[in-house]
Amino acid sequence: AMAGVGGGNDFQWCFSQVKGAIDEDVAEADIISTVEFNYSGDLLATGDKGGRVVIFQREQESKNRPLSRGEYNVYSTFQSHEPEFDYLKSLEIEEKINKIRWLPQQNAAHFLLSTNDKTIKLWKISERDKRAEGYNLKDEDGRLRDPFRITSLRVPVLMPMDLMVEASPRRIFANAHTYHINSISVNSDHETYLSADDLRINLWHLEITDRSFNIVDIKPANMEELTEVITAAECHPHQCNVFVYSSSKGTIRLCDMRAAALCDRHSKFFEEPEDPSSRSFFSEIISSISDVKFSHSGRYMMTRDYLSVKVWDLNMENRPVETYQVHEYLRSKLCSLYENDCIFDKFECCWNGSDSAIMTGSYNNFFRMFDRNTRRDITLEASRENSKPRAILKPRKVCTGGKRKKDEISVDSLDFNKKILHTAWHPKENVIAVAATNNLYIFQDKIN
Amino acid sequence: MEYKVEAHRIMSISLGKIYNSRVQRGGIKLHKNLLVSLVLRSARQVYLSDYYGGVCFSAQQVESKEWELMDAEQNKLRPAAEEGPAPQKDAGLGDATPVADEPTSQPQADGESPAGAQQPPAEADAETGGTSPAGPAEDQTGGGGRALPDEAGTPGAHSCPTRKRGAEKSHHACSPQKRTKVTPTPDSSGAAEEPEEMETGNVSNLITIFGSSFSGLLSKDDTPPASEGEDGDSGSGQICCDQMLKNLNPWTTAIVAF
Numbered sequence: 001a002m003a004g005v006g007g008g009n010d011f012q013w014c015f016s017q018v019k020g021a022i023d024e025d026v027a028e029a030d031i032i033s034t035v036e037f038n039y040s041g042d043l044l045a046t047g048d049k050g051g052r053v054v055i056f057q058r059e060q061e062s063k064n065r066p067l068s069r070g071e072y073n074v075y076s077t078f079q080s081h082e083p084e085f086d087y088l089k090s091l092e093i094e095e096k097i098n099k100i101r102w103l104p105q106q107n108a109a110h111f112l113l114s115t116n117d118k119t120i121k122l123w124k125i126s127e128r129d130k131r132a133e134g135y136n137l138k139d140e141d142g143r144l145r146d147p148f149r150i151t152s153l154r155v156p157v158l159m160p161m162d163l164m165v166e167a168s169p170r171r172i173f174a175n176a177h178t179y180h181i182n183s184i185s186v187n188s189d190h191e192t193y194l195s196a197d198d199l200r201i202n203l204w205h206l207e208i209t210d211r212s213f214n215i216v217d218i219k220p221a222n223m224e225e226l227t228e229v230i231t232a233a234e235c236h237p238h239q240c241n242v243f244v245y246s247s248s249k250g251t252i253r254l255c256d257m258r259a260a261a262l263c264d265r266h267s268k269f270f271e272e273p274e275d276p277s278s279r280s281f282f283s284e285i286i287s288s289i290s291d292v293k294f295s296h297s298g299r300y301m302m303t304r305d306y307l308s309v310k311v312w313d314l315n316m317e318n319r320p321v322e323t324y325q326v327h328e329y330l331r332s333k334l335c336s337l338y339e340n341d342c343i344f345d346k347f348e349c350c351w352n353g354s355d356s357a358i359m360t361g362s363y364n365n366f367f368r369m370f371d372r373n374t375r376r377d378i379t380l381e382a383s384r385e386n387s388k389p390r391a392i393l394k395p396r397k398v399c400t401g402g403k404r405k406k407d408e409i410s411v412d413s414l415d416f417n418k419k420i421l422h423t424a425w426h427p428k429e430n431v432i433a434v435a436a437t438n439n440l441y442i443f444q445d446k447i448n
Numbered sequence: 449m450e451y452k453v454e455a456h457r458i459m460s461i462s463l464g465k466i467y468n469s470r471v472q473r474g475g476i477k478l479h480k481n482l483l484v485s486l487v488l489r490s491a492r493q494v495y496l497s498d499y500y501g502g503v504c505f506s507a508q509q510v511e512s513k514e515w516e517l518m519d520a521e522q523n524k525l526r527p528a529a530e531e532g533p534a535p536q537k538d539a540g541l542g543d544a545t546p547v548a549d550e551p552t553s554q555p556q557a558d559g560e561s562p563a564g565a566q567q568p569p570a571e572a573d574a575e576t577g578g579t580s581p582a583g584p585a586e587d588q589t590g591g592g593g594r595a596l597p598d599e600a601g602t603p604g605a606h607s608c609p610t611r612k613r614g615a616e617k618s619h620h621a622c623s624p625q626k627r628t629k630v631t632p633t634p635d636s637s638g639a640a641e642e643p644e645e646m647e648t649g650n651v652s653n654l655i656t657i658f659g660s661s662f663s664g665l666l667s668k669d670d671t672p673p674a675s676e677g678e679d680g681d682s683g684s685g686q687i688c689c690d691q692m693l694k695n696l697n698p699w700t701t702a703i704v705a706f
Contacts (some may be wrong), residue, residue: 094474198478
């Protein structure tokens, strides 16, 4: 059975690997902006602010090196997006990769979608380990042979070569979004996908780049009446007609594409009534949902707002079935966090493969895991200090008041520049990838 | 009236963020600007909630006075983002009299509960240990014609009633005498139009303070916080002012009662 959360004797997380520069001076372009395992978990993709995609591949476990259980090594690196300039609007378009989503594998090649603020690209990553040799018309360096010197005909032969992994852009889906793209999601039909910006959601066919269907449009006729924006969207994992999108007001709408061409009218509306006693200047900001993820089962979905993670049963719209506080101690610091812009940080969340645990990030390079069955939670830290191979991660604790115990850290000592916004959980195993600024940490469960 | 100081500070910070968002790479982020504008609107609501404490002044009087004050403070203006952390626990605020805090007489066209506006600042100030202003039991109807209470009991507690002075730092510069003169209060019996006029004046002052920057904000692309790029000429300060004005009003109706 797949356990998720530590604490006690049953389960512990260990350091496995860390990727990225150790240098204290972090180049902005190296900051990781998205992390995603593929469907098998053998590939792990990261995107960064510089528009690059780095794909890691898991080594096959071998009897020769039993302890290096499935290490991830660089498989392919390519520049997905470049900075662009929209001359019409005098706007620079950032090359930062907002999201990567893998397509299910259908042949030897791997496909993924990567997107920046405006353009989505379908990349094909394929291996080449053979090369044809013995051409008639050109010699081995590629120079053309003089046709008059060719006296005999031969059939080129495939010869092995050093493995080369090539990434090539197969489709470019551009010019469909006026606002900034925040989400892409591949549909379970494996033919279509959706892309969402602040005000609109479009449905694409993977083969067709010159048009897309607009399925949600919340732009008001008069922009002055704008009160909420779309913050995230995802297709249902099994029902290809269903998708959800979250809003800056803390609501989630579930839509059925069979109901109408334009899904402005939701089928379900998920909202938890606000607790009036906790109202503040910043209530609206902290209720804005930064991520929404369906469970693998398709029965639940999880939303992340600034201070908490909530699990919703799709059959119950009026409140979540579970709420987990990520860093409630920040509630009294909201004004400072507003000043330094941290309150706008968009944390993501993820499920483990069996949906028994969920994970999300926090500050000070802390990340949190919640076991839905045992209700246990744990706080762990991604740091170079805990980077000895197979070192067991020690649970961390934030002191919220009163005397600070040994090993606890006080709220005021937290480093708000070290934020973990992106995490990913292997679809089948207890392996997690945690992006800490420009470093990617990989942790896995203890090998007994 | 710690909450008013806090509200003012938050307004300044918010305006600074909106201003800075124009020069950020990648263009104006609609989501963030929307959230900032919501905070700005809330803070402004709270900040203004005491203005209509009953005294009625002519718009012209107020306007000219505000221009005076603004000129005086022009050189103090710096982008709000550069402000340090707010002074916590300002002295003497603990004894703000409930009467002085009366926010109720602000005639809102949308009928929001001004008393409710008192609550959130208290929450937001939890970190400062701020005093909770008068609770929701306040008189909602407001006192028409009530003179501004003598604020002598709360020295330095009020910032100048120069609303939305961008990043001005001098919270305590005004004497009570000056303040009563400047407070732009319409007839508190509820002329809904007058508060809006006041806002126009202040907004145009703001626009002037920030120079042409706001015009860029509203016209440059189609993702401004609240107005369309195609809504009129770009670059015109007057149009921005109007745009800002139009922007601010509908949001007050969208707000959930504090």
